Amino acid sequence: MNPEQLISCALDIGEQMLVSGAEIGRVEVSIRYICLAYGCQRADVFTITSSIVVSLITADGRHITQTRRINGSGTDLEKLHKLNHLSRYICQNKPDYQEVVDKYTEICNQRRFPVWVEALASALIACSFTLFFGGSWIDGMAALILGVLVRYTTYIMERAGMNQVFTNVTATFLLCLVSAGLTKLGIGENQHAMNIGTIMLLIPGVALTNSLRDMISGDIMSGLLRFFNAVLIAAAIAAGYILAGQIVGGL
Amino acid sequence: MEQSIIQLITATLGSFGFSVLYNHRSNKLIIATLGGLFSWLVYLLLEPLFPSESIRYLISSSAITIYAEIFARVLRTPTTSFLVPSIIPLVPGRALYYTMNYALHSQWPECVESAMYTMQLALFIAVGIIAVTTSIRILHSISVNSKHHSVYHRR
Structure with missing residues (x-):
C-alpha cells in the first residue's frame, strides 16, 4: 500500500x-x-x-x-x-x-432496519416513556400513534435534504398538534406525559451529555461544536412546541 | 412501588427501542436493552440513600459506564455501543420539557432555573461517565505495560 x-x-x-x-x-x-x-x-x-x-x-x-x-x-x-x-x-x-x-x-453497503421497523421502535419508545413519566394506559396507546408520526416526519424531511433544525421544529409542531387533538377527542388524558414521552425521540440528551464528555476529556473544540448543536436542536424543539401551543391556545 | 415497576419495564423497552433505532444486532441488542433496566434500577435503589437527584444521576451514570465498559471488552466493541442506548432512561428529558413549557407560558424565572437544572443534570451524568472511563484508563496503564496491550485497550 x-x-x-x-x-x-x-x-x-x-x-x-x-x-x-x-x-x-x-x-x-x-x-x-x-x-x-x-x-x-x-x-x-x-x-x-x-x-x-x-x-x-x-x-x-x-x-x-x-x-x-x-x-x-x-x-x-x-x-x-x-x-x-x-x-x-x-x-x-x-x-x-x-x-x-x-x-x-x-x-x-450493509443495510439498516427498514423505516417501518424504525417507526415501530419509535412507537414503542414513545409509549414506554409516556408510561415512564406517569401517563396512563390510554396515554400510552395515543403515544404509539405519535411515535410513528414523528419517525415518518423526520424520515420524509431527511430524505428531502432538510436540515436538523427545520426537521425538529416540524416534527415537534406536528406531534404537539396531534397530541392536543387526540386529547380533545378523549384519547389520552395527560397531555404532558404524552408530549414528554414522544419528545424523548427527538431530545438531544445523549448529544448534550456526549458534548460535555468531549469537553471534560480535553476535546474542547469538538465538545463546543457538539454542545451548540445540541442546544440548537433543543431550541428547535422548543420553537415547534411553542408554535403549536400558540395555535392550540396553551398546552 | 407500582410506579417503580412500570418505570423499570418501560425503561427497558425504551432502551430496546433506541437500540433498534441505533441499528444494534443480535447479542449486543440484548446487552444494550438490559443496560436500560440496570441504569434505572440503580437510580431507584439509590433513592432512599441520597436525597439529591443530581448525586443519584452521577452514581447511576458511573454504574452504567462500568456495565458498558465490561461488556464492551467481553464482546470486543466500543464502549459507546452500550453506553448510548443504556443511558437513555437517565437522559434529562423531563427537565428539558419543563424548561420549554415555562418558556411557552412566559414564566421566565422558572424557565431559567429549569434550564440551569437541566444543564446541572447533564453535567453530573457526564462527570459520572468520565470518572469511570478515566479510572479504568489509569488502572490499565498501571497493570499493563506492554505497548501492544495499551494500544488495543485504549480503543
Whole structure:
C-alpha cells in the first residue's frame, strides 16, 4: 500500500466511524494507529465534528496531508462495531490495499432496519416513556400513534435534504398538534406525559451529555461544536412546541 | 412501588427501542436493552440513600459506564455501543420539557432555573461517565505495560 492509498483508507474508516457516532478520541486514535502500523514515522490527526485533518511523515521521509469535510450523521452502532473490528484487523495484519477497500465497501453497503421497523421502535419508545413519566394506559396507546408520526416526519424531511433544525421544529409542531387533538377527542388524558414521552425521540440528551464528555476529556473544540448543536436542536424543539401551543391556545 | 415497576419495564423497552433505532444486532441488542433496566434500577435503589437527584444521576451514570465498559471488552466493541442506548432512561428529558413549557407560558424565572437544572443534570451524568472511563484508563496503564496491550485497550 502506498502512502496516498494508506492515508485515504485511514480517512475513509475514520470518517465513517465519526458519522456512525464514535467519540472524537476513538476516531483520532484509530487513524493514527492505522497509519503507524504501515511504518509511518509520524502521524498527526486533528478531528472535529465537521472535519478530519491527517498529516503523515512516511517511512521514506515524505510529508503528506489530506483533509476531509465530514457531512451528515446518523448513529449506527453496528457499523461502528464493524469499523472498529476492521481497524484492529488492519493494525494486526497489515492487509494490502484491495483487501481493505473490499472490507470497507462491504461494511458501508450493509443495510439498516427498514423505516417501518424504525417507526415501530419509535412507537414503542414513545409509549414506554409516556408510561415512564406517569401517563396512563390510554396515554400510552395515543403515544404509539405519535411515535410513528414523528419517525415518518423526520424520515420524509431527511430524505428531502432538510436540515436538523427545520426537521425538529416540524416534527415537534406536528406531534404537539396531534397530541392536543387526540386529547380533545378523549384519547389520552395527560397531555404532558404524552408530549414528554414522544419528545424523548427527538431530545438531544445523549448529544448534550456526549458534548460535555468531549469537553471534560480535553476535546474542547469538538465538545463546543457538539454542545451548540445540541442546544440548537433543543431550541428547535422548543420553537415547534411553542408554535403549536400558540395555535392550540396553551398546552 | 407500582410506579417503580412500570418505570423499570418501560425503561427497558425504551432502551430496546433506541437500540433498534441505533441499528444494534443480535447479542449486543440484548446487552444494550438490559443496560436500560440496570441504569434505572440503580437510580431507584439509590433513592432512599441520597436525597439529591443530581448525586443519584452521577452514581447511576458511573454504574452504567462500568456495565458498558465490561461488556464492551467481553464482546470486543466500543464502549459507546452500550453506553448510548443504556443511558437513555437517565437522559434529562423531563427537565428539558419543563424548561420549554415555562418558556411557552412566559414564566421566565422558572424557565431559567429549569434550564440551569437541566444543564446541572447533564453535567453530573457526564462527570459520572468520565470518572469511570478515566479510572479504568489509569488502572490499565498501571497493570499493563506492554505497548501492544495499551494500544488495543485504549480503543
